[in-house]
Amino acid sequence: MHILRELSRRKLRTSLTITGITIGIWALVVFSSLANQINGLVGMGSEYFADKIVVTDGMAFGTSPMRLDEVEIISGLEGVGAVQPKVELLWDPDPAVGFGAPDLLVGTIPGADAGFETFELELATGRQLTPEDTGNLVVLGSTIARKYDVVAGGTVEIRGEAFQVVGTLQPTMTSPDTTGLIPLSTAQALYLGDLPPLVAESLSAEDLANQIVVFPEAGADHAQVAAAIEAAVENSATITGAEFTETVGATTVIFNAIIIGVAAISLIVGGLSVINTMAMSVAERTREIGIRRAIGGSRRRIVRELVAEAGVIGLLGGLIGLGLGAAVVVLVNEAGRASGTVLFDLTPQTALFAVGFSTILGMMAGVIPAWTAARLDPVSALRYE
C-alpha cells in the first residue's frame, strides 16, 4: 500500500513509465503468441514426419506427378515397413490470398500404413474412410467442418461437386484441421484435372500420386532407407523427419530471433525509463531518505523499498501489457477463426514469463538508483532542500 501511495505521488511520471513497459510487454506477448503458434505447427510437423520418409518427384514439394508403380519398387527395398501413396491438392484451385496454410484435399489408401502411422486422427462424428470407399465421400478436418457448419451425414460442395460427409475430425491445432480426406481414386481424378493438358494427356488417373509416404521398419536407419529410395526411383527426392525438423527449424530460429529482439527493445526502453523514474524519485526524496537513514533505516532496507517500488512499476506495466496483448490475441483469433486462420497461441508460460520478466526488469532497473539513495550521507541529505 505504501508503494502504491509513493507511486501515486508522481502520477504522470509513473504512468508514462508504466506505459513504456506496457508497450514493450504488449509486443512481447503478441510476438511470443505468434511464435508459439508457429513453433506449435512446426512441432506438430516434426512429430508427423518423425516416423516416416516422404518421397516426392524432387522438382517442387509434392506438386508434380509420381507413378503408383514406384510404390512397388519402394516396397521391395530393405528397411521399408509400409508404403502409402498420397495425392495432396488444394481444396480450392484458386485460393484467396491470406495468412496460414490453404485448405487441402488429401487422397490416400486408408490402412496402407499397416499400423506404422503414430499420428492418430480422432473422429468427432461419423466414421473414417475405408479402402473400399470410392466416389464423392469426405472426412472433414475440424476447422473446415466448422466453416461449413456440417457434421457426418451432411454434404459439402468441393470444386463444384457435392461430397457426402462421412465423418468429421477432432481439432488437432495443425494441418489436418484444414484438410478434407477423400478416397485416393477421387483425389487422383481431381489431380489429373489440375495438371496442364499436355502433361495430363500422357497419364492415367489411377496411376497417379504426388507423394509417397514410406514408413521404415523399427530400427532401420532412416537416412540409409532414404538414400536407397533415391537410388531406386528415378527423379525422386526424399525428406526424413530429421531433415524436416532441420529445414523448418530455420523458420523457428527467425521467429525466436524476433522475440529476442522485441524482448531486448522492451528491456532497453523499459529499463531506461524505470531507471530515470527511480533516479528522479530518489532525487526528489533525498531529504526523506536522509530522515529514514537518520532514524535508523538500514541501507538494505532503503534499497529494498526502492527496488520494490520499481518492481511494482514493472509488474503494473507487465500486467497491463499482458492484458492488452491478450485482447489482441483473442480478437484476432476470433476474427480469423471463421476462415480457419488461428494466428496466435498465448500460453500460460508466455503470460507468466511476460509479467515475471517486466517485474524483474523493473527491479533490476531500480537497483542503481536505490543503491545511490542508500549511500547518501544522512546529514547532508537532511540539509537538502
Added chain:
Amino acid sequence: MNLIEATDLRKTYRLSRRTSIDALQGVDVSIAAGEMVAIMGPSGSGKSTLMHLLGLLHAPDTDDGPAPTLRINGVDATALSDGERTRIRARSMGFVFQSFNLVPTLTAEENVALAAEYAGTSGTAARVAARASLASVGLAERAGHRPMELSGGEQQRVAIARAFVNDPKLILGDEPTGNLDSARAVEVLGLLRRFNRERGQTVLIVTHDPDVGASCDRIIRMRDGRIIADERVREVRLVA
C-alpha cells in the same frame, strides 16, 4: 554512570579540493545517564557536528592526532560499521530536528511506527506502540493525519513521539524549538523535560535559544570547534 564518554573528537569537512572546515578540533565530553544537556554556541562553532558524532550519524576523524575515543552506553563506537551504527541509532537513540523531518506521505501514526519498525518491532506491534507514543504527546486523535495537515507544533510533537517510541536511552535534539513560536517551544521543551524526568532518558539539545539552555541541567558552550565552557545549571536528579 556516564552514558557518553568521548575524547579527542575531531572532524574536518572537505568542501572542495582546497577548502575545508575544521568543524571540531579536539573535544572531550562526557554525559551522564539521565542528564538533560544543552550544547550552545554561535553558528560554525561545531555544536551540530558534535551532535552528529555523538548521534553516530558521522564518525570522528582518526588521522592527524591522538586516536579519538567514543563510548556510548559502554560500547566502543569508533570501530563500528555503517550497519552497526544504524542499528544503534534505530534502537537506542531518538532524533528531533528543527524542521520536524517527518515523511510527508505517511500519517502521524505511520511516521512513528516507522521508527519502531526500524528498531525491529513487527508491523502490528509497531502500530500499537506508535498510537501509545502519540497519546503520550497528546496527539492520539491526530494519528491519521499527514504532516501537511498538522501545525508546526503538532508536527514537532509527532517527531517527539517518534523519537521516544522505542524508549531509547539517548534523545538528540537539533534546534528542536527553532521553527516554533515561544508558546509551542515551551510545550515541546516541556515534553522533553517530562520524558527526561519520568523515564530517566538522557536528552542532548543543540540550541541557540538561551531560554532552552536555561531549562536544561547543564550547558556546554562551544566556539571554533572547541568546548569553551561547561556550566551546571542545576543539580541532576540521580537516576537509579
